[in-house]
Amino acid sequence: MALIYLESKDNPKIKHLRGLIEQNTYRKKQGQTVLEGTHLCLAWLEQSRQITSIFTTEKAIEHEDFDKIAEQYKGTVFVIGESLYKELSTLGTSLACLAVVDIPSSSHALNFDADTLILESIQDPGNVGTLLRSAAAAGIKQIVSTKGSASLWSPRVLRAGMGAHFAVNTYENVELQDILQKFSIPVYVTSSHESESLYSKDLTQPSVWILGNEGQGVSDYALANAAAVSIPQPGGQESLNVAIAGSICFFEMVRQRI
Structure with missing residues (x-):
């Protein structure tokens, strides 16, 4: 798991993350969304799905819940400041973890005989x-x-x-x-x-x-x-x-x- 520290809110990675969080049209264009909090990230990984990147803070990365994610995720983790994370987050009270993932496209045609x-x-x-x-x-x-x-x-x-x-x-x-x-x-x-x-x-x-x-x-x-x-x-x-x-x-x- 590679760590990269980002400081500027004008960094392209941060701008991309912000766009995914705030803009529905941007999410559709990129085909991506953001999972917030360790619960969602772990639930996603347990379905054998891939995470593109994770954004967190120095404090959160030391937490045992984040260790559970690190056991399954081997990609890049971007570490940002607490104040910038709070500015981006929609949740605010959970362990700092924002995961960028690809939005699944439905692989099944609509079943007109099912609930x-x-x-x-x-x-x-x-x-x-x-x-x-x-x-x-x-x-x-x-x-x-x-x-x-x-x-x-x-x-x-x-x-x-x-x-x-x-x-x-x-x-x-x-x-x-x-x-x-x-x-x-x-x-x-x-x-x-x-x-x-x-x-x-x-x-x-x-x-x-x-x-x-x-x-x-x-x-x-x-x-x-x-x-x-x-x-x-x-x-x-x-x-x-x-x-x-x-x-x-x-x-x-x-x-x-x-």
């Missing part, structure tokens, strides 16, 4: 990452996001997903109209309008779940081409957070299948 989660214009990175984490835990292996959704492979979504990305196949910037009619399994949307209780549905067979924008919900097209389900709320709240609602749906599906 699928479709994110329709969900914009909050925390919600997107949480939904991926819950879906992966429930055994859903296909995640589709439409245009207008937060980038699935942004550092913030990756952080919220806690490694869920590495267990699923992801498909981004998909037009709902291009795929919805191709599914041969039930398609559900969460909605409080003209819907039936989630708990009245038979979810023992593969299903598609469409979850919509935090403020506006799912589109009219989704509502017209799916069965609307609601989650009973005896407490009378207007609505649930989309990540909470999705998680309830996924694990009702799991409950029925056990």
Whole structure:
């Protein structure tokens, strides 16, 4: 493991790292993203995936958690100052570790007979990452996001997903109209309008779940081409957070299948 010390924030390596952290268009152009924190880095390495480079600090490189990464990673580690790291980091409280990796391209065509989660214009990175984490835990292996959704492979979504990305196949910037009619399994949307209780549905067979924008919900097209389900709320709240609602749906599906 080679160590290279960088001091200037204008160093091309630092500029590249900053672009990957801050700009979705730059990530797409470069085909790379950034994993932040030792947990994500170790989860990535445990999947036998390659890390291009790692950025850390002198203090962090002495930590035992970093030793675990060094056992598997033999590439270059760029050591930067604490203040520069804090300026770059989106997490702030974890052990200093920013790993540049190539964004995986899905090697599988979309399976129209398999459990699928479709994110329709969900914009909050925390919600997107949480939904991926819950879906992966429930055994859903296909995640589709439409245009207008937060980038699935942004550092913030990756952080919220806690490694869920590495267990699923992801498909981004998909037009709902291009795929919805191709599914041969039930398609559900969460909605409080003209819907039936989630708990009245038979979810023992593969299903598609469409979850919509935090403020506006799912589109009219989704509502017209799916069965609307609601989650009973005896407490009378207007609505649930989309990540909470999705998680309830996924694990009702799991409950029925056990």
